[in-house]
Amino acid sequence: MTQSASAELQLQQQQQQRQQQQQHHHRQHQQQQPQQQHRGERIAAASHSIGLAAASPCIQPKKPKWRIRNLTHEVELCLGNAELKRAKLEHQRLEEARSFADQDARRVRADLGSALSVHGRGPLQGETLAEMCKLAERQDASASCAWAAGQDTERELRRQVVAMPPGPELVSASEELRAVHAELGSLQREAAKTQRQLEGARNAVRANRDLHLALAKQAECARQLAAVKSRLKCFQSDPVLTELVRAEGILEDVPPVVVHVKASKELVHLARAGQLPDLGVISGLVEAEWALSFVGAVDGVEEVGNVAELTLPLAPILKALEACPPGNARDEVVLALTPSSDEGAPPTRYFAVRAMAMRQMLQHASQGPVCVPSCIELLRVAMGLSQKVRLQRTVREVLDSALRAKRSGQSQAVPANLTAQLRNYQLQGFQWLASNARNGVGSILADDMGLGKTLQTITLLQHLREIGRIGPGKHALVVAPFSVLSCWHREILRWAPDLRCHVYHGKQRSAQLVSDEDGGASSADVLLTTYGTMQVDEEKLCADSKFACIVLDESQVIKNPRSLTSKAAKNLAKACGSSCVRVALSGTPIENRLLELHSLFEFLNPGFLGSREDFASTFEKPIQKVANTSSSEGQVSASAGRNKLLGSELLGRLGRAIAPFMLRRMKSDRSIAPELPEKLELQHFVELAPEQRRLYAALAELGLKRVLAPSGEGGEEQPRTTALSRSQRAASVLGLLHKLQQLCNHPAALPAHHWPEGFESTQQLASKAASQSGKAARLLELLSEILEPPREKVLIFTQYLCTLEYLAGLVESSFAEVKAVRFHGGLSGAERDSAAASFSSDPSCAVMVLSLQAGGVGLSLTAATHVVHFDRCWNPAKESQATDRAHRIGQRGTVVVHRLTTSGTLEERLCAVLAGKKALATAALAPVSDFAAEDKAEAGEAHSGTEPVDAARAIADFSDKQLRELFRLSP
Known part of the structure; x- marks a missing residue:
């Protein structure tokens, strides 16, 4: 009995626990009622906000969208999410009830197992055991009924959630939302209608204005027509x-x-x-x-x-x-x-x-x-x-x-006896030249180097011969640098064999001019001569005045109007009369100053650009002032902006004025030369060798002592009282400049008598070893890479003959299997031709060292794929001209251009000056060219490098402070 009593006691305790759990669930259900009431309050507040938004008369097209979107979101949260949350809570309650029923069943089974175990240890009353089994069965049935009831309740709740009709708050909010959407659409349609009305009004205003202008123009035309008719009627009565x-x-x-x-x-x-x-x-x-x-x-x-x-x-x-x-x-x-x-x-x-x-x-x-x-x-x-x-x-x-039409040329047929096949742009250039010749105006053919200016000019000469403008007794005179005179002769014989050509040069030229022999000057169609010969024989050539056409190749030679060469060319053109056809050939007409352009036009179309003084005051000085202002540091003001705008207007005006008389095409345009390979430009900065650095500092200090003011403390503006003092200063400055540039090349390239005291006996400096120069050492590194198999060919340009000889010897001593040829102004015409032919045809001749002045023009050296500028020239156009000896039509490989510059010296500061000059020339010629072009160069007769160009001469006007900054040696 004791065991039976304990079992009943356990059952009673379990029933009490179940009752307590049911009471707990009932309390949770009662706590959810306020939350549902709070949810109803939120729905009412959201509906009220929607009503206020719909009733507002000042609502803008963009605001209703934003407010409706927020209100809709809130309604959805309040309604849908709340019902779902209630269903989830009810489902959770049913899951807990099922869990408790499972626990009760497990406990009953445990009790039954314990009762059986107790019975196994001792005898049990049969009634007790039967009661316990019945109790367990009742509890198990009760748990099954509870589980089924829980499942039915869960299904009913889910059905109610799905079939739940919308409440009155949700219906009201939805209706208000649709009303706001309708109002927004109405506002948008009204705005579109207003926009269409506004656009129609604007069109009506424009049409009305155009109508008035058309009526006024029609009335003016009617008045002009009446005046013409009146005049013709009056003339008919005369x-x-x-x-x-x-x-x-x-x-x-x-x-x-x-x-x-x-x-x-x-x-x-x-x-x-x-x-x-x-x-x-x-x-x-x-x-x-x-x-x-x-x-x-x-x-x-x-x-x-x-x-x-x-x-x-x-x-x-x-x-x-x-x-x-x-x-x-x-x-x-x-x-x-x-x-x-x-x-x-x-x-x-x-x-x-x-x-x-x-x-x-x-x-x-x-x-x-x-x-x-x-x-x-x-x-x-x-x-x-x-x-x-x-x-x-x-x-x-x-x-x-009418003038612009001349740029494209008229439909002029190519001469029948021309053996060359002209490219499209060359045909246009010839037609343009022929049109200007027919209309009596001069022409500047300013095509980029290597595009065939010579061939286009030969085509023009053949055309003039066919129409009778040139011939025996009325020659065409071609003036060219001596280095390209033989090239002109060969090209004429090749492309126009019908043209009788004669070279007027040498000691026997005076007799040739009056000789009537076949092949002599008097019976020739074309005379070829040099600028030097034209200058010397100016009086004789002007007295004959038999020239119907004058062509100046590399016409920048006459850029200085005060030079004897420039005066001789203009006097000869004047003596030949206005009927003489005048043509100037130049890669660029501007190198340093705009006044160079005026000098060229005084030969072509005298007076077109006005007097030199007027041109300088109207164009050259204002434009140069703007350029100088732009290059100054910290120069930012309203007046500087106005000056820059004025300079742009003047450049545009000048470019448009000269455009009908100048034709310029660039190699960078792929439609002109699509087969031309790319050009890669590399800048190599090197350091001075230790002994070279010492010599540079001493030479600069000694030179500045001779140049600066007597007090030694010159200010920003140094007075120039007399022409003699300025001339002496210019000579000293330019002399120092050339000495320092030669020293930067190599100490051995500077003559020993120019060295300061204390350096004459320095055998280390006198050595020609490449280690004594940063440039020479870098050049050997470049050549070692270039001359490796497969070997490529290279051109090395320098301004100085001493440097040229040193570099040629350095190459021959460092590369025994390589032959280096020299090309400079001291060679005869035959020697120059032989050097060029050897470089082009001899595989072992892989290096040519050239003078920039003599070798930078008139040569076609497409066998080279590398170009080295060993020193920098004050004229950037000459550097570009020299580069284009290799980068021209006929070149099949990429051309690599190397520029060597010593860091911390005047060469490094020279780079900024060169960039300014190229920008000025490009801006002045931009309206002339149909394509964006980089500046290219001219060249003249070969000189030793001591002749100062205009830009270098301007350094003489630097203040003492500016000169110190230019020549100082940076650490």
Whole structure:
């Protein structure tokens, strides 16, 4: 009985525990009621906010979207998430109830097992055992019923959650949300409608303005047409005009352009048929103010040549005045000047002369002949370089379009006897040259180096011979540097074998000029000579004046108007007259200053750019001032900005003015030379050797003592009282500059008598070992890589003959299997040709050392794929010109350019100066070129490197502080 009582006691305890758990679940359910009430309050607040948002009249198109989005999110959280959370809690309660039922069943089974074990140890009453089994069965059935009831409850809850209808709060919030969306759509449609109305109003305003402008233009055209008709009607009533119409039929050939010469004492109308730009104007009667007006285009107008030397006789004017009826309201007559019987004379020109105050006009005219000058003044006006003549807008457009059309050239066929096959850009260049020659204006062919300027010019010469412009007795003169004279001769014989060519050079040239023998100068079509020969024989060549065409190759030689070479070229062109075709060939017309461009145009089209003083004050000085201001550190102000804008405008104006007379194409344009390989430029900075550094410091200090002011403390602005003191200073500065540059190359390249005291006996410096120079050591490293198999060829350029000889010897002593050839101004023409041929054809000849002045022009050395600039030149154009001896059409490999510069010396500071010069030349020529181009170079006769260029001479004007900064040796 004791054991039975304990079992019943355990069962009672378990029932009490179940009752306590049910009470706990009931309390949790009661706690959830306030949370549901709080959720209802949140739904009501969200619905109220939606109502306020919908009722607000000031809502903007973007704000409702933001508010609706937030409110919708809150409603979803309040409704959907709350119901889901309630279902989850109920499911959790049912899971706990099932867990408790499982625990009860396990306990009953445990009790039954313990009862059986007790029975096994001792006898049990049968009734007790039966009661315990029944109790266990009842508890097990009760647990199964609880489990089934829990499962049914869970399913019912899930069904209720799924089928739950929306509550009144959710329905209200949804309706308000749809109302806000509808209001937003209405606002958007209203905004789009307003935008369309605004755009329509703007279009109406523009159409109205365009209509007014069109009506005004139509009225102006009607007035001009009425004026023209009135004038023609008046002319038809004039008996003199009637007679001229009968004889010449001028009404059928009314010229398109009429020039009005206005003054207080005269009014002359000059009409001339023909193509622009060679349009003549009457001047010389009185001081005149010219203006131009456009009448209208007429088909069938005959082209004419240059009219620079045409004179207007007085007899036709007097005869026409006598025939003028006294009652003529316009008091005007029309004159016709018929051509002379000479072959090539210009055709008839027509003049309308007003008779008002004609007697006063004749009194002025009787003092001298009335001449018609060349077209230069009209060209200056058309290109915006002169303000003496006023052009109407229509006339300016006609002139501009006519001049611009010449850049592409007219449809001129290639000469039949030319053996070369021209590329497309070369054909265009020839047609452009032929067009300018036909219209009497000079041309600058400024193509990049290696694009075939020589071939295009030879094509022009062959064309001039075929049309009879050149031949025996009216030669074409080609002036070129001596180093390329033989190249010109070979190219002419190769591409134009019909042209009789003669080299006018050497001791026997005077006899050659007058010789009538076959192949002599007098029977030649083309004469080839050098700038030196032209300068020496200037008087003889000017006296003969048989040249119908003058070509200047490397025309930068005449960039200095004060040089004898420049004066000789311009005097020769002047003696040959305005009918002489003038062509200048140059990789770039600008190297250091814009005034160099003026000097070239004084040869081509004298007077086009005005006087040298006017050009300097109008263009050169303002542009250079802007360039100097831009290069100064800390120069930022409003005035600096205005000056920069002014400089850009002046450069653009100058570029547009010279564009019709200059043609420039660049190799960088892939449409010009697509097969040309790339060019890689490398900058190598090296250090001075220790002994070389000591010598540089001593030489710079000694040179500055001789250059600086007597006090030794020169300020920013050092006074220059006399021309002699400035000349002496310039000579000292330039001498020091060249000494230091040669020293940077190698101490052995500087003559020993230039060394300071205490260094004369230094045998280590006198040694020619490469270790005594950072540049020489770096050059040997480069050559070791370049000359390794497969061996490549290299060009080495330097300005100084001493350095040239040293480098040639260094290469020969360091590379026994390699042959180095020299090319400099001291070689004869035959020796130069032999050196170039040997380098191009001999595999063992892998190195050529050249003088920059003699070898930088006229050579085609495409066998080389490496170019080394051992020292830097003050003229960046010459460096580029030298580089293009290898990088030109015909080159098949990538060209690598090496520039050696010593760190901390004047060479390193020179790089900034060179960059400024290239930027100036590129900006000035940008409107001329159709492509963005880097600056290229000129070259002239070979010189020793001691002749100072303009940019280096400007260093003489540096202050003492600037000179110290230039020549100092950085640590």
